[in-house]
Amino acid sequence: MSSCGGPWMQRMGSCHARTRGRCRAAFAKPERMRIAFAHNLRRALTWRRPRPDIYRSGEDMFKLLADNIAQLAWIAEPDGRMSWYNKRWLEFSGTTQEQMRKLGWEHVHHPDHLDRVRQKVQRHLQTGEPWKDLVAQRRSDGVYRWFLSHAFPLRDETGRILKWFGTNTDITEQLALEEELRASDRRKSEFISVLAHELRNPMAPLWNSLEILQRFPAQDEKQVRALAVAERQVRHMAKLLDDLLDISRVGTGKLHIEREPCDAAGIASQVVGDFAGVFATRGVALEGTGLDRPCRVLGDASRITQALSNLLSNAVKFTPKGGRVRVRVGRSEGQVEIAVSDSGRGIAAEMLPTLFQPFRTHMDRESLKEGGLGLGLPLVKHLVEAQGGTVEARSEGCGRGAEFILRLPAAAPGGQAAEPARPLPAYASAEI
Ligand SMILES: Nc1ncnc2c1ncn2[C@@H]1O[C@H](COP(=O)(O)OP(=O)(O)OP(=O)(O)O)[C@@H](O)[C@H]1O
Ligand SMILES: [Mg+2]
Incomplete structure (x- = not known):
């Protein structure tokens, strides 16, 4: 053939x-x-195939296409007046071309959204920017469905808008699925929160008992070692549970942040002091740069301490004996930078993009050996972003060390932030 x-x-x-x-x-x-x-x-x-009747003109072809696409399609004039609707639109809304022209698009839109959509339409007509919005449109049986609406201006060679061509895609099912996912994510966060609380409760009596035991002189070397092990493990368990609690608070939007002007250099120098013992024990050198000059930041001092502590505990964990870690504080383009760089095992390029996602530790055998949950970096990211800042991870690759840079808004002389705080991001915050 x-x-x-x-x-x-x-x-x-x-x-x-x-x-x-x-x-x-x-x-x-x-x-x-x-x-x-x-x-x-x-x-x-x-070669030309003899054309059937429906292909007689370009207009026929356009109508055939426009009436048979899955979307509701429409054409508007440059002043926003709607001049044409495709067959799917008319079928969906149970109207005719004439009725729609007479009553306008408002007739089938949800009344609660009309003002917002009208205002947005006006803005786009003035600027000529392509249109995108989520709109609720009434079906012929009176049920409202959600549509993702897109429109593009068709221009002549001088750039003048001749028409707007738009499509509305029904995404009601996708939105319901997303909502289901968000709800299940919230339930997961609540479960983790309850679990961490319940597991945290026995920690206080454990601490107290340990302290009492440490007050008595140890009988022998074995007892000293056993007490040291118990103390280390209880401390480790407390940190894991605290991280779990905080990450679940992020998920439920309950993480508490209070921003006020504070000294980033002072905070860093305190954290460096707190970690001096751990670094000495592991045989890793710890240096500070710029920690002796005050550097005003607008943030939550305890949350900056928490973020920096997480970075330092990673640095010491992933830097072998004989290595070095440097904490640097300085200003850059109206922001305060707190950077932690190490000469440790480095991070493979393919790990970098997902480094700040929770529970990534399972990707990494070394990290598993260290007993982390993979919550430190996600927490750092949320803590810093909740204060209007950012965090960046850099590494030249395996064996070539790593650097983490926190950037936070510098406090202006009056104590105000250079930029307003952003709302706390939740894990499942995707909105259309
Ligand atoms: N300084 C670093 N050098 C090399 N790899 C790092 C460094 N910091 C983090 N990583 C990698 O990123 C992963 C995630 O770090 P994160 O702090 O979130 O988890 P963790 O330290 O394994 O566990 P947790 O912090 O919950 O105790 C680590 O498991 C490790 O693979
Ligand atoms: Mg960590």
Whole structure:
């Protein structure tokens, strides 16, 4: 069967009846393939199938396409007046072209959203910017469905807008699914929160008992070691539970942040002091740069301490004996930078993009050995972003160390932030 008017892929294997013999001969020899290809291409470009009636004019073709796409489609004039709706729109809303022209698009939109949509329409008509919005539209049975509405201006060669062409895509099911996902994420966060609380309760009596035991002189070396192990493990458990609690608070939007002007250098120097013992024990050098000059930041001192502590505990964990870690505080472009760099094992390029996602530790055997949950970096990110800042991770690759840079708004002399605090981001905050 002739296929020269059909899709090109088909044509490569089956030629027009008149050329079939020549094609076969051409395919037999590779050098002839090029000639056959050119021949077929020429035929494809010149051959015309007798057109059925529906293709008579470009307008027919457009109508056929517009009426058969899955979306509700429409055309508006440059002043925003709607001048045409496709068949799906009319079927969906149970109206006719004339009714829609007379009553306007407002007739089928949810009354609660009308003012907002009208204002947005006006803005787009003035600026000529492509349109995108989420709108609720009434079906013929009175039920409202959610549509993702897009429109683009069609312009002439001088840039003047001739028409707006728009489509509305029904995304009601997707939105319901997203809501379900968000609800299940909230339930998960609540579960983690209850679990962490319950597990945290026995920690206080454990601490007290340990303290009492440590007051008595140890009988022998074994007892000293056992007490040290118990203390280390209880401390570790307390940190894991605190992180779990905080991450669940992030998920439920309950993480508490209080911003006021404070000294980033002072905070960093205190944290460096707190970690001096751990670093000495692990044989890793810890240095500070710029910690002796005050550097005013607008943030929550205890949350900055928490973020920096997480970075330092990572740095010491992933830097082998003999390595060094540097904490640097300084100003850059109206922001305060607190950077922690290490000479440790580094981070593979493919790990960098997902580093701040929770529970990534399972990707990494070394980290698993260290007993982390993979919550430190996600917490750092949320803590810093909740204060209007950012965090960046850099590494040249495995074995080449890593650097984490916190950037927070510098406090202006009056104590105000250079930029307002952003709302606390939740894990499942995707909105259309
Ligand atoms: N300084 C670093 N050098 C190399 N890898 C790092 C460094 N900091 C973090 N990572 C990698 O990023 C992963 C995630 O870090 P994160 O702090 O979130 O979790 P963790 O330290 O494993 O556990 P947790 O902080 O919950 O105790 C780590 O497991 C490790 O693979
Ligand atoms: Mg960590």
